[in-house]
Amino acid sequence: xxxxxxxxxxxxxxxxxxxxxxxxxxxxxxxxxxxxxxxxxxxxxxxxxxxxxxxxxxxxxxxxxxxxxxxxxxxxxxxxxxxxxxxxxxxxxxxx
Numbered sequence: 001x002x003x004x005x006x007x008x009x010x011x012x013x014x015x016x017x018x019x020x021x022x023x024x025x026x027x028x029x030x031x032x033x034x035x036x037x038x039x040x041x042x043x044x045x046x047x048x049x050x051x052x053x054x055x056x057x058x059x060x061x062x063x064x065x066x067x068x069x070x071x072x073x074x075x076x077x078x079x080x081x082x083x084x085x086x087x088x089x090x091x092x093x094x095x096x
Contacts, residue, residue: 008070019055020073026051 001021003009011018034044036074054076062072 002070005070008068011072017059020058020070022077023054023058023073024050026054057062 004017008018030044030047030051033039034047039047058069058073058076061067061076062069065072065075067075
């Protein structure tokens, strides 16, 4: 976790590829979710493997929009929340 979001820009300027912690650390949360839902190992592995896909998407968005991976991750997360709330028939308002 970065001490400050402003450090994401400094890392980008130095050519350091930063994986936002709330994505990189998702494996632990997925494991707890799997235990609570009694998921089998195969399904857990699929969910954990999707972290790499999420990071790939974040890095693609960061490059396409010329933003840091942290900003891209936040944008991707908000887009996903908006899509989920639309599917549920509600409006999402998520302050950062």
